[in-house]
Amino acid sequence: MxxxxxxxxxxxxxxxxAKLREQFVLDEVVYLDGNSLGALPVGVPGRVDDVVRRQWGELRIRSWEESGWWTAPERIGDRIAPLVGAAPGQIVVGDSTSVNVFKALVGAVRLAGEGRDGRNEILVDATTFPTDGYIAASVARLTGCELRPLEPAEVPGAVGPRTAAVLLNHVDYRTGRLHDLPSLTSAIHDAGALAVWDLCHSAGALPVGLDEHGVDLAVGCTYKYLNGGPGSPAYLYVRGDLQDRFDSPLPGWNSHADPFGMSPSYAPAPGALRGRVGTPDILSMLALEAALEVWEDVxxxxxxxxxxxxxxxxxxxxxxxxxxxxxxxxxxxxxxxxxxxxxxxxxxxxxxxxxxxxxxxxxxxxxxxxxxxxxxxxxxxxxxxxxxxxxxxxxxx
Amino acid sequence: MxxxxxxxxxxxxxxxxAKLREQFVLDEVVYLDGNSLGALPVGVPGRVDDVVRRQWGELRIRSWEESGWWTAPERIGDRIAPLVGAAPGQIVVGDSTSVNVFKALVGAVRLAGEGRDGRNEILVDATTFPTDGYIAASVARLTGCELRPLEPAEVPGAVGPRTAAVLLNHVDYRTGRLHDLPSLTSAIHDAGALAVWDLCHSAGALPVGLDEHGVDLAVGCTYKYLNGGPGSPAYLYVRGDLQDRFDSPLPGWNSHADPFGMSPSYAPAPGALRGRVGTPDILSMLALEAALEVWEDVxxxxxxxxxxxxxxxxxxxxxxxxxxxxxxxxxxxxxxxxxxxxxxxxxxxxxxxxxxxxxxxxxxxxxxxxxxxxxxxxxxxxxxxxxxxxxxxxxxx
Incomplete structure (x- = not known):
């Protein structure tokens, strides 16, 4: 027509x-699968080559300091922050989305009192991307909670004094339905529970407003609308005022207050880096950092x-x-x-x-x-x- | 002199x-820090560039199948297997060492009966790399076990009917001491407990003999003697005959028997890939695959x-x-x-x-x-x- x-x-x-299209490697194909794997930003190959040949190949171990490898998880977290409506210091990048769902949900249950005060129930979106449901079941089992799958619309009626945490997807991966993050978060808070949001299908496509709406914890991947590359590391948001009490089930040496002290006992670092675990995968991480540069001024x-x-x-x-x-x-x-x-x-x-x-x-x-x-x-x-x-x-x- | x-x-x-030195990018520096970050193999930069520009940039989403991205964790696991004395099908690559210690140790406790039969104690090397101890403490807390740090030499005298699992480092990261994997594993088995070994400082430097010595579970990093690059993904070994009962605390969609069925209930895949979690980080993973090619015929x-x-x-x-x-x-x-x-x-x-x-x-x-x-x-x-x-x-x- x-x-x-x-x-x-x-x-x-x-x-x-429209001019941003030049910043991506595209061809005659109509690519409508960026919600699965984002296209390659033109700045990425050169950056990755520099990371491999110079930072790793020439500087080797010195790059942990000189090339800023060690601080990459929180530095790149701060680059994602404005895209999801978060002030700096609340997002750390690393691990897969599944692993971050695990950290966030165990963290939320513990923040809610870990089964004490009768809060021993986790609500989870029944229509969620499967991994969230599987991980939620594992969290329930390990923390002694009961898992209740339900439709997001049912949450306000279901959340109550027994609820520790609610895990929801901002956008349904299948139908593309956007859930009402502000009102659902508010209903969860009214019941005294914690709201954990999975932003995989919303971050980079629409405003999220994590700080504005008082979300407690959130996770997301970076290889969809953020174009970080295949399996690029995910991120974890822990709201500033909860960080001191955030108690990670994966306390790796990278989240220790003094990681090179090599102390046999764990003392968590302050701030977002409490969400770190082990040695971050630098190649994928710095490819993501280069990919995020296209968001400058967007x-x-x-x-x-x-x-x-x-x-x-x-x-x-x-x-x-x-x-x-x-x-x-x-x-x-x-x-x-x-x-x-x-x-x-x-x-x-x-x-x-x-x-x-x-x-x-x-x-x-x-x-x-x-x-x-x-x-x-x-x-x-x-x-x-x-x-x-x-x-x-x-x-x- | x-x-x-x-x-x-x-x-x-x-x-x-001596001729293998040509396969690495080296300069006039005497590099004795390969036990922290291995040198860059010459084949890696070209491979990574192809992964970024062609596999991601041109094939995009098709690469999950056409470039073998989806099967990389187990394919690369099989490349590591001979270096640690394992038959194929028992190693899967992905996540950090810390995360794999978590999977292995929770898995071991569950294999031992998860606190039933009075097996509610985890022994851990007190001189271990700190992250192993921190994760072991987290596992103990989540599974209701007691954690007992001790010297590896004390294990044979300490392991007993209450012990579920023992986590040990093959080589001490600090002193360079090599522990006696065959006899310690045997002592652990004699007591009816499971042996979990961390191979970070041994794999690629000396024979490990996982199959030969009947090790139950093992983990290791790939950025030291395996030269996989900064923060390259770690691996998990689950002995063949234990795989059907291996019950991961991180059941992500990548370890589902039918991952694209998107079923709301979890059914674990058979074999080593039961140790997978979320979407693997392909850039770091395929850099590692290229790095492992130097081991051909070694x-x-x-x-x-x-x-x-x-x-x-x-x-x-x-x-x-x-x-x-x-x-x-x-x-x-x-x-x-x-x-x-x-x-x-x-x-x-x-x-x-x-x-x-x-x-x-x-x-x-x-x-x-x-x-x-x-x-x-x-x-x-x-x-x-x-x-x-x-x-x-x-x-x-």
Missing amino acids: PELRERAAELDALDEL SIDAVRAKSLALTDFFLECVGAYVTGGRVESITPSAHAERGSQVALRCPDAGEVMKRLIERGVVGDFRHPDVLRFGFTPLYVGFGDVERAARVLGETLG | PELRERAAELDALDEL SIDAVRAKSLALTDFFLECVGAYVTGGRVESITPSAHAERGSQVALRCPDAGEVMKRLIERGVVGDFRHPDVLRFGFTPLYVGFGDVERAARVLGETLG
């Missing part, structure tokens, strides 16, 4: 973030505005190009409930996604019947959106 | 491993023979070059009790190490009074050893 192509061109011309509100415009336009194009009833969006249409992806239910989704990828439109398939398209506002344009919907329409026939 | 220089030249000429027995020859020669040169009484070796002189490092006690060790480094001899200082010199047989030569001892003698005056 020529009018949709024209609209796309107009929207691209007006897009104040407003997360502008990112959110473009994200909504992209997903709105995609839904409109799908409506125009795809035969009625062939797919059904399971992503909420209300802006306040939508993350930065669109999930379309389609009975033959697995086969359809294969054909889309063959035709240069990359999204992903989620078992059993979901086509998932992620929209990274930093490098996806409206022309991409129109083309993706058009190819989808042609593929579905 | 000309005769020591001549001896060094002769030993280097006869050294069958005999670990030859490595051990050279390691002992290097440390013997160093002690001899120190004896010749250093004024009597100025330093005292705290590394055992018996071969059976010596790892691949020499630790010299010296009251002004911190200042002395600074001056050594200024003069191009890089070892490290360990609080409060230890000069630590690590000897990586793959790239350290006898000429290096003579020079290091000579410069040490000159520095001490």
Whole structure:
């Protein structure tokens, strides 16, 4: 439809973030899988090469100090902080998201009194990304708590005097539904429990406001909208006023108050670095640091505005190009409930996604019947959106 | 002393491993800190560049399958296996050493009956690298066990019907003392407990024989004698016949029997990959894979023979070059009790190490009074050893 192509061109011309696309390595493919693995920022290969050849190869052990390796987890945490609405000193980078969920949730249960005062229940989003649920079950088992899976909407009615902590995902990885972080956090606090948020599918795509909304602990990955690279380290947020009491279940030497004192007894460091564990993986960590430089001077509100415009336009194009009833969006249409992806239910989704990828439109398939398209506002344009919907329409026939 | 220089030249000429030095990026520095951070193998920078530019930058999400990212943890585990005497399928790479100590020790306590049958005690090497002790304390707290720190030599007398698991270091990071893994493991087994070994300071420097000696679980880092790069991922060994009952405290989606089924309930994968947790950090992981290629056709027995020859020669040169009484070796002189490092006690060790480094001899200082010199047989030569001892003698005056 020529009018949709024209609209796309107009929207691209007006897009104040369009110039950021140059900061990524992209080709003729329409890449709508940045919610799984972000594209490569152009500054990363050179930085990684310097880390490998000079910092490791030439300076070797001296780099722990001279190249700033030792302080990377908290330094890079401070670079992520403004993207999730956190003041400095509250985020530390390292380990996988799963491991950080473990630290955060055990930490939350302990902050809540560790089963004392009758607080021996953990609530967890039943529709969460599986790893969060598995780790929550492990935390419940190790801390003597009971685990109660439920829909996020049920939390305000379910959270109560027995609840120690609630683990929720900000955006559902499958449907793309955005949960109401401010009101859910508030309901959790009203019941005297702690709120732990998983930001994997929201950080870098929309404002989070961790400090503003008083979130207690949060975790997130960095390889989706933050473009840190495959399996780049995750992060842990511990609100400033909770840090002194944060009691990590993984007290590695990197979180010791005097790590090179090599004391046989553990004394936790102050601040965010209490969330560190072992030796940080420097190659992945410094690739992430280089990747985060693209955010310099980018407003997360502008990112959110473009994200909504992209997903709105995609839904409109799908409506125009795809035969009625062939797919059904399971992503909420209300802006306040939508993350930065669109999930379309389609009975033959697995086969359809294969054909889309063959035709240069990359999204992903989620078992059993979901086509998932992620929209990274930093490098996806409206022309991409129109083309993706058009190819989808042609593929579905 | 000309005769020591001549001896060094002769030993280097006869050294069958000498040619391996070409496979590392080295300069005029005598690098005796490979027990902290191994030197850069020449094949790594090109591989990492390919991973970043092509696998991530061009193939993007397709690389999880097409570039073998998904199977890297167990594939690289199988590359480490022969270096520690393990058959394939028992080692998985990922996470830090600290996190793997946590998995291994909770796993061991659960294998021992998790506090049932009266087995509610964990023994831990009191002289261990601190992180192991901190994590052991956390494991004890979370599993309801009592933690008993003791000297490794005391283990046979202390291990008993109450003991669930014993965590020991194969080589003491400070003194360089090699503990008797076969007999200690045997004593632990005789008492019905599980043996968990930390191989950080032995793997890649001497034969370990995990399978031969029936070790239950083991962990190790890969950035020392395995030269994987700063903070490269650690590994976990779970003996084949224990894998079906290995019950990880960190059950992330990567260890699920059907990870892409996204089931809300956890069902562990069979085999070593039960030790996986979250998304593996691919950049660090594949740098390690490239680094391990230098081991192709290297005999670990030859490595051990050279390691002992290097440390013997160093002690001899120190004896010749250093004024009597100025330093005292705290590394055992018996071969059976010596790892691949020499630790010299010296009251002004911190200042002395600074001056050594200024003069191009890089070892490290360990609080409060230890000069630590690590000897990586793959790239350290006898000429290096003579020079290091000579410069040490000159520095001490």
